[in-house]
Amino acid sequence: MDVNKYKKQTEVSEVIRVGAKLPSDIFVKKFNQYLFFDNDICTSDDLINATQFIICECFSPDSVASVFAYSDLHYLGALDTSDDWVVKITSLSTLMNDSGDYGGLIIIDKKQQWALVQPTPVEDGVLAIYSDKQVNKMPDILDENFIDCNTIREWLLEREERDKELVNKLGRDYLLEILKNYN
Known part of the structure; x- marks a missing residue:
């Protein structure tokens, strides 16, 4: 052994929630x-x-x-x-x-x-x-x-065509969940 x-x-388990994946909160430690x-x-x-x-x-x-x-x-x-x-x-x-x-x-x-x-x-x-x-x-x-949470917030405003495409590609719910867990 x-x-x-x-x-x-x-x-690892002191810092990471083993098995968790984005957009979930992966970290035990803040x-x-x-x-x-x-x-x-x-x-x-x-x-x-x-x-x-x-x-x-x-x-x-x-x-x-x-x-x-x-x-x-x-x-x-x-x-x-x-x-x-x-x-x-x-x-x-x-x-x-x-x-x-x-x-x-x-x-x-x-x-x-x-x-x-x-x-x-x-x-x-x-x-x-x-x-x-x-x-x-x-x-x-x-x-x-x-990218950080500020960038994600900007994308979600969909001011630019590129922002709209990214939100559509990644998924609004996915991005909102990241903001909820990492803000």
Whole structure:
């Protein structure tokens, strides 16, 4: 029996509602900022780099996180802010794929200041942060890779044709449920 596996699963259950998916409230722990994404965190270099940039901007340069397979909460390894996240996340994803797991990731900061959850590569994911530094003050990073609740509220007003298309594609109820759970 791998005792560390169960210890790590406790680490996950302190932060994440295991099995919950968007638009439900995924987190047991409360954070003050939530950023949603629809690219695959395992393969999108831009998303991985943007996530690392946000974490480095919001937290000390010595932040370390644990990475888990979403499917069975298997501990995959540690992710340090000084690591090359593209190489590291791709490598951890390859380990999962080689074992037949094509699911998503859970990444949790050791101090539980931030967490990222994406159940599968084709599902939306969320990056949750507890920091005084406001990510919405980093517009280039936010606009290119993430959306926040303010963006969703704007879409729901359907002022632009693009907004109408996004609301229709994603579903008004889905977006309203996200606002209810992450506001």
